[in-house]
Every structure is written in C-alpha cells, then in structure tokens.
Amino acid sequence: MNTIENYINSGILELYVFGMTTDDENSEIAKLAANNIEIKNEIDAIEKAMQITSETFAPEISPAAKAMIMATIDYTERLKNGEEYSIAPMLNKNSKVDDLKIWIDRSNMQVSEDYETIDAKIISATPEATTIIVWLKHGAPIEVHDKEYEHFLIAQGTCTITIGEDKHNLVAGDYLAIPLYIGHSVEVTSDIACKIILQRVAA
Known part of the structure; x- marks a missing residue:
C-alpha cells in the first residue's frame, strides 16, 4: 500500500470533511488535494456521500x-x-465489569457532560466485533438484528430489556445475549443513566 493510500485510509479526510481537523491539518490537506488528484477525488466523494446521507436520513x-x-x-x-x-475481550455469561476496567476508567472514555438521551464511546472495533460503552438516560426503542448478535453487560444502573415477550430485569454486573431476528428494546429503570458495555458480534 503506497503513502497516498495510507493517507486516504487513515480517516483524516473524513475528519476534514466533518470540520474536525486542526488549522495545520487543514492547510496540509488543502495543499495535498491541490497537488494530488486521488486525494481531491476522495474528498469530493466523501462530501458527496455526506450530502446524500444528510438529505436522505437527516430528518429521521x-x-x-x-x-x-x-x-x-x-x-x-x-x-x-x-x-x-487494543481489542476488548469477547463478552459471555462469565464476563465481569472489571474485565473491561482498563478501558472504562480511562479519562477519554467518560460520558459527555451535555448528552441528551444517549452517549457512546467505542472501546475497540474489528471485523468480528465492536465493543462500545453506552450510556442511556431513558432507554432504546425496539430493533431487530439479522446480521449481528448483541451482548449486554450492565456496568452501572438498572434496566429492563424486553426480547419478544420476555422481560429481563438487569442490574450492574448482569449479562444478557440478544438472539437474531427477535425484536428487543431497553427501558432504564434507575434514577441514574444505565451504563452498558455493548458488544455487537458478526453473525
């Protein structure tokens, strides 16, 4: 893979389009785009995709x-x-919140102060599994998965996860696996936000 491909695959051009790069990075990218058609085309493609996504999905x-x-x-x-x-361990019925302590306690993995109903921080992402810390103030609406399993490990607070007709009342330390093809929803039952380690595993 050449240097230009590495640069394109680094994610910095997406951050540039989102307006999240520094002034120095903006200057560097502008110069590269002016002198390299691959980078210019990639920026154009990202901007077009963002515009299409915004027009199609932003209202919903x-x-x-x-x-x-x-x-x-x-x-x-x-x-x-x-x-x-780093890669988080796979969650299972024997998992403990302390198994993920090295990530949970990091200063850059804390909840945002101004979030409205849900906040999230990714611990690790691989083609096989994505592990995320999720904070829910109220809950999450019903959804169905057909391509990935969901595993929940409650780190703080309490919630009720409904899978089909079955309700599961969970407290800190509890683990629950969500099967494919069955609707499930989350209702927070504690006075504080429910902090969940969520792992999505490719089916």
Whole structure:
C-alpha cells in the first residue's frame, strides 16, 4: 500500500470533511488535494456521500444513530492521535465489569457532560466485533438484528430489556445475549443513566 493510500485510509479526510481537523491539518490537506488528484477525488466523494446521507436520513436520524456516528468519529480521532490499538475481550455469561476496567476508567472514555438521551464511546472495533460503552438516560426503542448478535453487560444502573415477550430485569454486573431476528428494546429503570458495555458480534 503506497503513502497516498495510507493517507486516504487513515480517516483524516473524513475528519476534514466533518470540520474536525486542526488549522495545520487543514492547510496540509488543502495543499495535498491541490497537488494530488486521488486525494481531491476522495474528498469530493466523501462530501458527496455526506450530502446524500444528510438529505436522505437527516430528518429521521435517531439519537442512537447520531451517538454512534459521533462515537465512530471520536474513535477514529483517538487512534489518529496515538491511542494504542487494543481489542476488548469477547463478552459471555462469565464476563465481569472489571474485565473491561482498563478501558472504562480511562479519562477519554467518560460520558459527555451535555448528552441528551444517549452517549457512546467505542472501546475497540474489528471485523468480528465492536465493543462500545453506552450510556442511556431513558432507554432504546425496539430493533431487530439479522446480521449481528448483541451482548449486554450492565456496568452501572438498572434496566429492563424486553426480547419478544420476555422481560429481563438487569442490574450492574448482569449479562444478557440478544438472539437474531427477535425484536428487543431497553427501558432504564434507575434514577441514574444505565451504563452498558455493548458488544455487537458478526453473525
């Protein structure tokens, strides 16, 4: 892979289009785009995709989708700024919150002060699984997955997760796996936000 391909794949051009790069980075990217057609075309493609996505989905974007978009940008930025790449352990019925303590306690993995209903921070992402810290103030609406399993480990607070007709009342330390093809929703039952380690595993 050549230097230009590495640059394009680094994620910095997406951050540039989103307006999240520094003045120095903006200057560097502008110069590169002026002298390299591949970079210019990539910026144009990102801008076009963002415009199409905005026009198509912006009026209906959910708080959860917005939180995940922002979490992805945050994760990309953290890696770009030198965060060491690491992979969280796979969650299962024997998992403990302390198994993820090295990520949970990090200063850059804390909830945003001004979030409205949901916030998220990505711990790690691989083709097999994405592990995320999620904070829910009220809950999450019903959804169905056909391409990924969801695993929940409650880190703080309490919630009720309904899978089909079955209700599961969960407290800190509890684990729950969500099967494919069955609708499920989350209702927060504690006075504080429910902090969840969510892992999405490719089916």
